[in-house]
Amino acid sequence: MIIDLPSTTTSRINSKLVHLREEGGAVTLGRVLNLVIVTEDGERTEEAVDAANDASREHPCRVIVVARGARQAAPRLDAQIRVGGDAGASEVIVLRIYGELAEEGASCVIPLLLPDTPVVAWWPFEAPKVPAEDPIGQLAQRRITDAASEQDPIKALEQRRAGYTPGDTDLAWTRLTTWRAMLAAALDLPPHERVTAARVTGAADSPSTDLLAAWFAAYLDIEVSRATAKFSQGMVDVHLSRPSGPVDLARPDGKVGTLTQQGQPPRRVALQRREVRDCLSEELRRLDPDEVYEEALKALGKIVRVDTASAEAQEPAEAGS
Amino acid sequence: MPLTFSAAEDWRNPLRDPRDKRLPRIAGPCGLVIFGVTGDLSRKKLMPAIYDLANRGLLPPGFGLVGFARRDWADQDFMEVVYEAVKEHARTPFRQSVWDRLAEGIRFVQGSFDDDAAFDSLAETVADLDRERGTGGNHAFYLSVPPSAFPTVVNQLKRSGLATPPEDVPGQWRRVVIEKPFGHDLASAKELNKVVNDVFPEESVFRIDHYLGKETVQNILALRFANQLYEPIWNANYVDHVQITMAEDIGLGGRAGYYDGIGAARDVIQNHLLQLLALIAMEEPVSFRPADLRAEKVKILSATRPTEPFEETSSRGQYSGGWQGGKKVPGLLEEGGFSPDSNTETFAAITAEVNTRRWAGVPFYLRTGKRLGRRVTEVAVIFKRAPHLPFDDTATEELGQNALVVRVQPDEGVTIRFGSKVPGNTMEVRDVTMDFGYGHAFTESSPEAYERLLLDVLLGEPSLFPKNDEVELSWEILDPVLEQWGRGDAPPLEKYKAGSWGPASSAEMLGRTGRHWRRP
Numbered sequence: 001m002i003i004d005l006p007s008t009t010t011s012r013i014n015s016k017l018v019h020l021r022e023e024g025g026a027v028t029l030g031r032v033l034n035l036v037i038v039t040e041d042g043e044r045t046e047e048a049v050d051a052a053n054d055a056s057r058e059h060p061c062r063v064i065v066v067a068r069g070a071r072q073a074a075p076r077l078d079a080q081i082r083v084g085g086d087a088g089a090s091e092v093i094v095l096r097i098y099g100e101l102a103e104e105g106a107s108c109v110i111p112l113l114l115p116d117t118p119v120v121a122w123w124p125f126e127a128p129k130v131p132a133e134d135p136i137g138q139l140a141q142r143r144i145t146d147a148a149s150e151q152d153p154i155k156a157l158e159q160r161r162a163g164y165t166p167g168d169t170d171l172a173w174t175r176l177t178t179w180r181a182m183l184a185a186a187l188d189l190p191p192h193e194r195v196t197a198a199r200v201t202g203a204a205d206s207p208s209t210d211l212l213a214a215w216f217a218a219y220l221d222i223e224v225s226r227a228t229a230k231f232s233q234g235m236v237d238v239h240l241s242r243p244s245g246p247v248d249l250a251r252p253d254g255k256v257g258t259l260t261q262q263g264q265p266p267r268r269v270a271l272q273r274r275e276v277r278d279c280l281s282e283e284l285r286r287l288d289p290d291e292v293y294e295e296a297l298k299a300l301g302k303i304v305r306v307d308t309a310s311a312e313a314q315e316p317a318e319a320g321s
Numbered sequence: 322m323p324l325t326f327s328a329a330e331d332w333r334n335p336l337r338d339p340r341d342k343r344l345p346r347i348a349g350p351c352g353l354v355i356f357g358v359t360g361d362l363s364r365k366k367l368m369p370a371i372y373d374l375a376n377r378g379l380l381p382p383g384f385g386l387v388g389f390a391r392r393d394w395a396d397q398d399f400m401e402v403v404y405e406a407v408k409e410h411a412r413t414p415f416r417q418s419v420w421d422r423l424a425e426g427i428r429f430v431q432g433s434f435d436d437d438a439a440f441d442s443l444a445e446t447v448a449d450l451d452r453e454r455g456t457g458g459n460h461a462f463y464l465s466v467p468p469s470a471f472p473t474v475v476n477q478l479k480r481s482g483l484a485t486p487p488e489d490v491p492g493q494w495r496r497v498v499i500e501k502p503f504g505h506d507l508a509s510a511k512e513l514n515k516v517v518n519d520v521f522p523e524e525s526v527f528r529i530d531h532y533l534g535k536e537t538v539q540n541i542l543a544l545r546f547a548n549q550l551y552e553p554i555w556n557a558n559y560v561d562h563v564q565i566t567m568a569e570d571i572g573l574g575g576r577a578g579y580y581d582g583i584g585a586a587r588d589v590i591q592n593h594l595l596q597l598l599a600l601i602a603m604e605e606p607v608s609f610r611p612a613d614l615r616a617e618k619v620k621i622l623s624a625t626r627p628t629e630p631f632e633e634t635s636s637r638g639q640y641s642g643g644w645q646g647g648k649k650v651p652g653l654l655e656e657g658g659f660s661p662d663s664n665t666e667t668f669a670a671i672t673a674e675v676n677t678r679r680w681a682g683v684p685f686y687l688r689t690g691k692r693l694g695r696r697v698t699e700v701a702v703i704f705k706r707a708p709h710l711p712f713d714d715t716a717t718e719e720l721g722q723n724a725l726v727v728r729v730q731p732d733e734g735v736t737i738r739f740g741s742k743v744p745g746n747t748m749e750v751r752d753v754t755m756d757f758g759y760g761h762a763f764t765e766s767s768p769e770a771y772e773r774l775l776l777d778v779l780l781g782e783p784s785l786f787p788k789n790d791e792v793e794l795s796w797e798i799l800d801p802v803l804e805q806w807g808r809g810d811a812p813p814l815e816k817y818k819a820g821s822w823g824p825a826s827s828a829e830m831l832g833r834t835g836r837h838w839r840r841p
Contacts, residue, residue: 177343178378184336185347185381189457190492192332219335255418259382264350264455267383270375270419282343292341 005079010111013079013093020083033061033284034119036109038136040126041067041096047276048124049092054277056090059284062114065094066105066136075099077108106135118142118287122280125149127156130163144283146171146276147207157207161297166289172207173293174279178271179212179235179249186247186261193242195220199306201227201237209235210303211296216240218299225306234273345379348779350457352385352426352450354443356434356474357465358399359390362500366531367463368403369410370771375423376413377768379776385426385450385460389443391433399429412769426454434466434473440481447483458486458493461527461778467579468502472516479520498527498778501592503787505583506803507796514789523789527778532593532698533785534770537733541600541700542609544727544735551725552605554704556679561722563601563685564701565594566841567729568693572640572650572819573667577658586637586669586799586806589689593698595622595795596787597729598685601700602675611784615791622794624676628684631805633833634672638815638824639665640692645820650692652819664814667691668823670830671802686831688838692819697841698729712748719751724839734758 003020005013035056037048045067052063076099082092095108113119121131121140127150128134131143147170150156160170187195198216202209212235213226220240229236233254240247245262249271257271337344353371355363374380388399404424408415428446432439450456460483464474475497478484486493497517504510517526532538545551554560567589573580580588596618602625603617628634642652654661668690675685704723717740724738735757743749777785787795805811815824822838831837 174343177345180336181344181347181378182382184334184344185349187334187336188332188349190332195335215336219338221335256422264457265383265453267455268422268425269382270378270416270422272416272418286342290343292338292343295338 001082001084003081005081007076008079009077010108013081014111016081017091017093020081032059033117033287034113035061035063035090035284036119036121036136036140037063037065038105038121038123039065039067041069044125045094048122049094051124051275051277051280052122053090053092055280055284058281061090061120061284062112063090063092064109064112065092066109067094067096068102068105069096069098071099071102073098075101077101104135106139109136109139113139120144120284120287122283124276126151129159130165131168132163132165140167142167142169142283142287144169144171144280148172148175153205153207154210157210157300161300164294164297166294169283169290169293170207170211171276171279171283173211173290173296174282175208175274176212176215176235177282178274179238180215182257182259182269182271183238183240183247183249186249186259187240189261189264191242191244191262193244195222195240195242195247197222197241198224199227199237199239200224200235200303201229201239202235203233204228206234210300212238213303214299215292215296217302218295224303226303227306345377346776346780347379348381348384348776349459350381350383350455351459351461351779352387352447352454352456353461353463353775353779354387354389354447355463355465356389356470358388358402359392360465363465364402364406365410366769366771367465367775368406369412370769370775372403372407372411372420372423373413373769373772374776376411376416376419380423380779382422383426383454383456384423385428385447385454385456386423387428387430387443387446387450389430389432389439391431393431394429396427396429400424400427403427412772426450426456434470434477437477437480440477440483444481444483458490459495461496461498463498465500468504468513471499471513475517475520484520494525494781495521496525496527496778496781497521498529500529502583502587503528503592503792504796505587507793507800510792510796514792518789524783526789527774527783527786528788528792529774530592530596530787531770531774532729533596533787534772534774535729535733536768537727537729538597538600539785540733541597541727545601546605555702557681557683559704560680560683561703561705562683562836563598564703564839565597565601565685565687565699566701566839567593567689567698568696568822568841569691570646570693570696570820572656572692573653573659574651574656575658577656581659581663581665584637584666584669585689585691586666586671586803590669590671590687591795591799592787592792594687594689595625595798596791597700598625598673598675598687599791601702601727602677602680602685604679609784611782614784615788618787619790619794621675621677622791622798625673625685625794625798626676627798627802628672628674629801631802632812634830635802635805636668636670636688636815636824636826636830637666637806638668638690638817638827639663640667640690640819641816643819645692650819652816666806666814668693668817668827670823670827671799672830673798684834684836686836686838688823688827690817690823694820694822695841696731699841700727700729701725701839701841703836703839712750716748717750719749721752726839732758 078096080094119140120142122144127145131137137143147153147156200213213224217224237250247261249259251257251271255272257269260266430443504513599618599621603621606613606617670688673685702725720740726736728734737755740750741753817824
């Protein structure tokens with residue numbers, strides 16, 4: 001069910017919600033968190049709402065979408081309430097705000113937050129420079145951004161590092177979970193040796209590649225080179241050198257990875273790029289600061305950028321070691 | 322819930338940080354061999370669960386799945402069967418790339434359980450998988466076969482050298498997974514344990530009780546031990562009695578071979594209900610390490626006895642035909658495969674007492690049955706009435722006892738029942754409920770019990786599997802009642818109408834102490 005409330009106020013939205021609950025049993029109880037989605041009003045707003053609806057099946061939540069419209073228009077708040085089949089397991093409140101109000105989104109969000117439940121803010125596209133200092137970011141325990149969907153992903157990641165506050169997280173990091181799990185599991189197996197060098201290859205504009213390289217730099221305490229793959233998207237290859245032979249996880253086509261390591265036949269693994277909804281579900285699973293992400297961000301400065309040619313030139317030397 | 326893991330190794334993986342809660346535990350290189358792949362369980366639960374695990378990225382790369390059955394199949398045919406099962410029953414969406422990787426590791430071995438050559442060929446297949454797929458010599462054997470076949474299969478595994486990992490390579494494992502029934506009384510359970518333990522050491526034996534894999538059952542631990550609210554009243558001072566119910570609305574058509582002569586008590590009370598009792602009644606474990614958790618369960622089971630006299634504290638019945646849910650259904654005796662004078666009970670209820678300071682004097686009522694009112698499993702903790710009510714009698718006429726109900730299935734969740742004033746100018750108090758619906762929104766994405774349990778087998782994480790002593794203790798509790806029921810002078814088996822809540826004696830057994838069953 002979709003209810004439009006044009007040119008309205010938050011108290012009218014609230015009373016409509018109470019009314020809906022009494023009338024149709026569309027319950028506001030049992031919601032475990034508030035998810036505030038902040039975006040510019042546009043076509044892509046719906047993509048974000050859909051992803052949130054999917055995630056809500058695992059984490060029933062109240063979704064508040066703050067869609068900021070034209071700044072030149074007269075100040076105005078248009079709301080839309082979606083419950084039942086149109087909202088997954090959540091209830092969605094879309095707030096379209098115009099004019100001066102567009103910069104004051106937090107004032108519209110506060111009255112609609114469920115009492116005593118955590119608040120998660122999500123900027124699916126462009127995010128503020130320091131999310132924790134943004135008025136809506138200040139309301140939230142957890143602030144989710146997505147460097148990969150910004151204009152300049154690598155610069156965005158740099159901003160994340162500069163502005164990191166406990167509770168920040170980025171979907172570029174979430175997309176790495178399967179890679180990280182696979183590589184950590186590979187090192188669980190014998191031979192239990194120290195990793196002596198690491199090289200991570202990915203598209204030039206892939207923030208995940210940078211983060212993975214930084215994660216190695218932080219935890220393996222070695223020099224990690226970050227190489228660029230010209231014709232691929234996202235993460236492409238990870239190469240960890242060990243005295244007895246390398247561990248290599250390559251995904252040239254963006255779908256299937258091949259894991260090669262000492263003492264094991266080469267094995268192929270499904271390693272498709274994760275969808276936003278999966279990432280969001282994972283993010284909502286925990287509400288405490290992610291220290292490991294912080295460590296990785298801090299180590300961004302330690303990675304060494306190499307061009308592809310020199311990365312390949314290293315290969316023969318290493319095989320001999 | 323985060324149960325801790327038992328594996329403690331000298332090697333510390335630098336990429337693992339205890340604060341890193343995102344990284345899932347992926348099973349190490351391994352394979353799974355299923356005996357009885359043509360069965361229902363295997364098609365509807367095991368194969369889909371394996372795919373779901375693969376889809377969630379929790380299976381190792383190069384995972385091997387071997388089917389063993391009498392059918393004259395090639396690898397391809399078996400793959401087709403798995404494919405169909407996955408398409409139809411998997412919980413997560415089908416992804417070709419995931420399936421392709423999984424399919425590469427699927428093998429089939431044809432043979433019967435007494436066929437030495439078949440087991441030798443199985444051993445070869447397993448060795449091939451180690452070479453081609455890197456399963457690393459780690460294999461779990463899932464015995465989805467009748468218990469009568471256990472000794473043959475287990476001994477064949479021993480004979481063909483599959484049961485023990487090669488000694489020259491440390492760290493390899495072989496595990497065996499078995500399903501209920503774990504015997505039909507104490508003596509046969511001991512016998513079965515002996516057969517299995519002769520070949521597999523107890524730490525390599527995983528007994529599946531799929532109830533323990535359910536989120537709601539694990540949630541009992543969270544509810545009890547993560548909250549301050551319940552623990553102070555979780556004892557005989559406040560609890561009047563506990564009812565544990567597992568009811569099914571289906572009949573036993575087609576299951577005669579398994580069920581005839583076994584009956585409801587052996588089928589359900591011995592395993593599921595007594596495990597639920599243990600989780601509800603046990604003391605707080607010092608940690609969630611498998612050994613600590615088990616210690617508490619064993620303690621509580623060893624303090625549990627059936628309450629006598631059994632003629633008054635137990636009840637059994639058999640469903641007769643009738644109308645249920647708009648359909649005419651046959652009685653047990655008319656179901657195909659059951660002998661027309663079958664004395665098998667399809668409803669069983671017992672009273673148990675837990676002889677500890679916490680629970681002294683609190684009866685635990687356990688009941689289960691087929692063709693009951695509806696399908697439901699729940700644990701209801703019924704509290705004592707308030708010792709003094711400052712209201713007059715008419716005000717509290719409609720007030721029942723407070724209750725906390727853990728609904729295990731369906732509609733997982735927790736309900737609390739308490740009294741509330743009825744609006745109006747008179748003081749009148751009536752029962753209302755407060756409901757937490759775990760199920761409404763969570764279940765869609767929460768893993769199936771078999772997913773969780775299979776992964777735990779591959780990880781070697783034994784928390785959710787009953788051990789041999791738990792099984793034997795459960796039989797010790799149930800055996801005296803079964804004995805009484807089997808005696809010549811026992812009251813005859815009562816009939817109850819399909820779709821009702823059991824025989825009259827079931828209501829009487831609570832009625833004697835002024836209590837009554839909750840209608841679940």
